[in-house]
Amino acid sequence: MVWLLSSKKKSPEKHSGLSKAEKAGIPILILIVLWVMYSLTQPSLPIQSQSHSSTSTMLTRAEEFKLPVIGPNGLTGQSVSLSSYRGKIILLEIMQPSCQHCQNVAPVLERFYKQHGADVVILSIAAGAPADDVAKFIRDYDSHWTYLYDSAGSMATMYGVTGTPTFFVIGRDGSIITSLQGQQNYETFESVLAQASRT
Numbered sequence: 001m002v003w004l005l006s007s008k009k010k011s012p013e014k015h016s017g018l019s020k021a022e023k024a025g026i027p028i029l030i031l032i033v034l035w036v037m038y039s040l041t042q043p044s045l046p047i048q049s050q051s052h053s054s055t056s057t058m059l060t061r062a063e064e065f066k067l068p069v070i071g072p073n074g075l076t077g078q079s080v081s082l083s084s085y086r087g088k089i090i091l092l093e094i095m096q097p098s099c100q101h102c103q104n105v106a107p108v109l110e111r112f113y114k115q116h117g118a119d120v121v122i123l124s125i126a127a128g129a130p131a132d133d134v135a136k137f138i139r140d141y142d143s144h145w146t147y148l149y150d151s152a153g154s155m156a157t158m159y160g161v162t163g164t165p166t167f168f169v170i171g172r173d174g175s176i177i178t179s180l181q182g183q184q185n186y187e188t189f190e191s192v193l194a195q196a197s198r199t
Contacts, residue, residue, distance in 0.1 A: 062092070062170045063158050067125065067148035072139040074131055080148060083174075085121050089196045090170040091189070093124040094156055097137035099164045101183035106141035112189045113145045120193055122146065127164070128153030167192075171199050 066081040082090075093109070095102040113122050122145035126134040131149055138147055155161075159168065167180040169192045177196050180188065 059159065059168075059176050062090070062168065062174050062176055065155060065158070067150055067155070070126065070131060070134050070138070070147050070149040072135055074135045075149060080123070080146065082123075082170075085123075086174060087172050089120045089172060089193065090168075091120050091122045091193075092168040092170055093122070093165050094127055094159060094161045094168075095124055095165045096127055097129050097133045102165045103137075103141070105165055105183050106137075106143060108184070108186050108189070109145065110141065110143055111186060113143075116190075116193060117145070119197070123148060125150050125155050127156045127161075169193075169196050171196055175199075 062082055064082050066079050069076045069078040069080055082092075091112075093102075097103075109122060109124075124143075124145065125148045126137070127150045129151075131151070134147060134149060137143075150156075159166070163181050165181075165183065167184065169177045169179070171177050177199060178192055180192070
């Protein structure tokens with residue numbers, strides 16, 4: 001079989017400017033650059049929302065801190081230090097208002113607080129979030145325990161937190177009995193309180 005080739009040669013197409021695909025990619029590139037620039041200006045907070053997992057901490061004693069108290073109407077003007085609760089069992093939560101698992105566990109903590117508030121101090125440290133968001137969270141979930149405000153998220157770094165919520169159970173002597181990472185149920189909180197009460 002003989003194939004006949006056209007003697008006409010196609011002249012090379014001349015490209016002027018950017019192709020449609022290249023033009024479409026420019027806004028995406030601009031958005032990526034803007035997002036990177038925005039991310040670099042935000043506090044460095046290496047924590048993510050976690051569902052449910054238990055973990056042990058490398059810390060053996062709770063690190064001292066002093067943070068402002070925040071309530072449903074915003075910052076109260078008061079501050080609290082961890083050492084002021086020495087001699088009591090403390091359930092310390094590091095959380096973020098935007099964290100879905102923190103939202104899910106808030107009603108569980110409220111129930112636990114109402115049942116065991118005389119036996120354990122509950123402190124929630126809101127890490128790296130605007131104060132208004134924290135106050136709204138407290139209102140939305142009708143939380144009655146103590147919230148502390150950590151605008152820079154320094155407590156997450158100090159305590160080696162990699163996900164929210166993370167809980168530390170602190171004994172009467174200031175030692176860390178155990179830590180829990182992720183969304184917990186009511187029975188877990190009762191179990192760790194019983195464990196702490198025996199120490």
